[in-house]
Amino acid sequence: MNLFDRLVAWSLPAVPKPIVGMVSKKYIAGETRDDMVRTVRALNDEGARATVDVLGEDTTERAQAEETVVEYERAIEAIVEHDLDCNVSIKLTALGLIIDPSLCRDHVERIVAAAKPHGMFVRFDMEDSSVTTRTLDLVRSVRREHENVGPVLQAYLRRSADDARELLSGPTPNVRLCKGIYREPEEVAFQGREEVRDSYRSLLRTFLESGAYVGIATHDAPLLEHALALVSELGLSGDRYEFQMLLGVIPQVRRELIEAGHGLRVYVPYGKAWYGYSIRRLRENPKIAGYVFKSMFTGS
Ligand SMILES: Cc1cc2nc3c(=O)[nH]c(=O)nc-3n(C[C@H](O)[C@H](O)[C@H](O)COP(=O)(O)OP(=O)(O)OC[C@H]3O[C@@H](n4cnc5c(N)ncnc54)[C@H](O)[C@@H]3O)c2cc1C
Known part of the structure; x- marks a missing residue:
């Protein structure tokens, strides 16, 4: 990212919410469960699997955490009712981790219990490094009783090689590997593009x-x-891996991978709390962030 792009990305919070909403539409299924079902159905028709994220994070109110759990329970019912090829991704800070870890655990148990009878997997998204240890500990603990859960490792974290070793010392893990999206200090995360790629390849x-x-x-x-x-090279069959992409990002490559016979899952966020997620996506894409600013000044 050049200096101008960085400036644009960092100024995003100053952009009025309706404009952010307009531009980030492509990254989000919509605000309602019906929007989610429609989006996942279209992806399934294209040959893609999906994972659904009920938008929300850093929840500080018990009532809001409860609302998120109820929405996940309803989302699971809708996925089953519509026979969708889809699982769910959860964020612990949306489920009350910051309020009370034991409340968060109860919420996680409810979601895992709702998904389990349908053979549905629950992915624990990984948030910033202040909650990495707690997230991995909770996945490990829930995994002792339920097989349908797994974590995310972020290749930019210096600790991830150790976390991978630890994960591999237990029951065979189902893990999502991504680069990592939060701003982290040098001591915690690799900063260079190539360093992060090297870490990703090695993990x-x-x-x-x-x-x-x-x-x-x-x-x-x-x-x-x-x-x-x-x-x-390793001669792996489709039951050992899948590719995963975000809704709205390079759909043509997604289609090419599906056509080549690879499993492909799309991350589908929906819900009213779309703002934080949208800002992170727009920061990743300064070209789009540039359009946001242009539309702010030109009204186009
Ligand atoms: C399914 C999925 C789940 C994820 N879960 C987590 C998680 O739990 N925790 C976490 O920290 N991060 C998560 N991420 C985000 C991830 O960490 C990266 O921030 C993000 O995927 C961008 O990294 P990249 O590997 O695609 O490489 P990049 O180098 O960032 O992107 C490669 C190319 O992809 C395209 N691209 C990337 N982002 C965008 C965008 N927003 N708009 C348009 N084009 C774009 C561009 O063409 C870019 O050149 C997830 C990503 C995916 C795909």
């Missing part, structure tokens, strides 16, 4: 060679090429 090899199921969550062309070469 991917470690997991795939060790028998883990991996959600290869990236849109980065060199990493996708590397992953495809690795899958072929």
